[in-house]
Amino acid sequence: MPESPTAAAIPGGQIGAAELGAEDAKLVTLARSARARTGGLEGAAVRDQDGRTYAATTVSLPSLTLTALQLAVASAASAGASRLEAAAVVTEASTLDGSGHAAVRDLAADAPIHVAAPDGTLLGTVVE
Structure with missing residues (x-):
């Protein structure tokens, strides 16, 4: 649910990662690993229509700034993905960045984020 043009609310309530399916739990693990490996602000992972996964972290350069979710989606699109099945982002923020949300929606109107x-504690899932 959009709170503003740049953020999407995360539904309340703590949900254990065990309640995610195995493939979605894998996305959370990949996102956590990417974030830990680089020390980035966020880590993200997406799964495409063929089951391939792409992980990324936040990029902040003088000439280029991308959220982790934007970069994961861009990596999938660059590899030929035409649809996403699901996405995950690991963050300390209390909202989902609107840019990353929009990038996922470019390839999937209904994929859970x-x-x-x-x-690794699941904060919520955005489905809109």
């Missing part, structure tokens, strides 16, 4: 804390 799981938002997790750095420790």
